[in-house]
Amino acid sequence: MKNIYEQVDENKFRSVVVITSFIVFITAATYLITYSLGYDLSAVGIALVLSGIFSFIGYYNSDKIILGISGASPANKGDHFEFYTVTENLARVARIPMPKLYVIDDTAMNAFATGRDPEHAVVCATTGILSKLNRTEMEGVVAHELSHIRNYDIRLMSIVTILVGLVTLLADILLRTRMRGKSDREEGNLGAILMIAGIIMALLSPLVAQLIQLAISRRREFFADASGALLTKYPAGLASALEKISADKEPLEAANKATAHLYIANPLKNHHDSIGWFADLFNTHPPVKERIKALRAG
């Protein structure tokens, strides 16, 4: 297994690769479209600048965007005593600054970490997980998230969410607004164009899923489990938390294909609507059973 410094270097490197590929892809796509349609090639320059600006914004604000998409609100010590104190204690052992804490008001059990480095990190948990886990299990979950922060997994995963997941997010939004707007036919042209754009992006979804899986290997979760267990020195805590999480059949409403890979356990399970269609394609999580087995064996 790689050590933490190699993991950090690899994540930083991969983040740069993702950003560069994004800018190159957008510029190349614009070039192809404008060239084949015979338009003025100045659009390529604009695309280059815009994708650069977008990456810049994505890099510095990925945490805020992701928290916004997920409908999270800040946690405080009074209402979430256990969450707050457990994170405070474990951040001390992990020797990273205390991350900001957020909660999603949802009874599904899940948690994720985001941000760009340990100084700008966020841990977010659902109210479901906070109320159903005991303190020892909560320590396991928070230690797992803090490991993602310490490894710089959060940087890579957040950038992937913003830059690669964007396509799937747009597809969802476009298709949904189209469905809703079906009753009034006055939109005419614009509606049709949006519809086509949505369908094209939806068709791109499997490709995007492949890209996300390429960037984010499933080993990442095992690594975070292991280094999390190293923090608490009690792997059984996380194992028992994962058992409870996998027994919980409720999908998380706020999660989507772009953000699913951030969560500690796949939040799209048992989603039987348009989002659930591709959920399996986007499965970036190793089976929980294998993770529990690895933790129990250690």
Place this chain on the structure above:
Amino acid sequence: MNFPLLLLVAAVIIFFYVVSLYNWFQTALTRITASIQDIGNQLKRQASLIPNLEKSAKGYLKHEKGIYEAIVSARKAVEKASGSKDISKIEAASDAVSSLVPKLQILVESNPEMKGVEVINKLMDELRDTADKLMYARRVVIDLTADFNAKVVTVPSNFVAMIFGFKMQKGLSTPVEGGHLEVSEAETKEPKIDL
């Protein structure tokens, strides 16, 4: 020849290795000292927090204890009186009970909900958190000294440690021999909780 140049390069590399290792040792020592101070810090927090929490919890509980005691003694009086078949005694006892009603009303009005359970839960949470904080503060000392000591005894960093006289750090001093390394017959049995 290139030989002197190679020697020079090797010397420069070794020099930088030694300097960076020296700095590593010094930084680690500073961190160990800081982490030991943190244990003191946590102990101080515990010493100032827990007695105050205890006091305020006691204050709350006394409030409720008074009324519970009055209810219990009134009930006992009623039981005793109903056994004695003496009407005046029964009346006196039931008067005592009804005199509790306004008191109870005041209690309920001033605390819409009985706070006892909540107060005890809060105290338990704080106790657990404080114990955790101390445990993790000690853990940091143990981790840091383990890193430090590993460098002091392994090749090639042990040569640098030797040159500058870096010694193994004690970390959390725990007796090497003793009862904590042995499991007695009685300890292998599941403990029974008896309340």
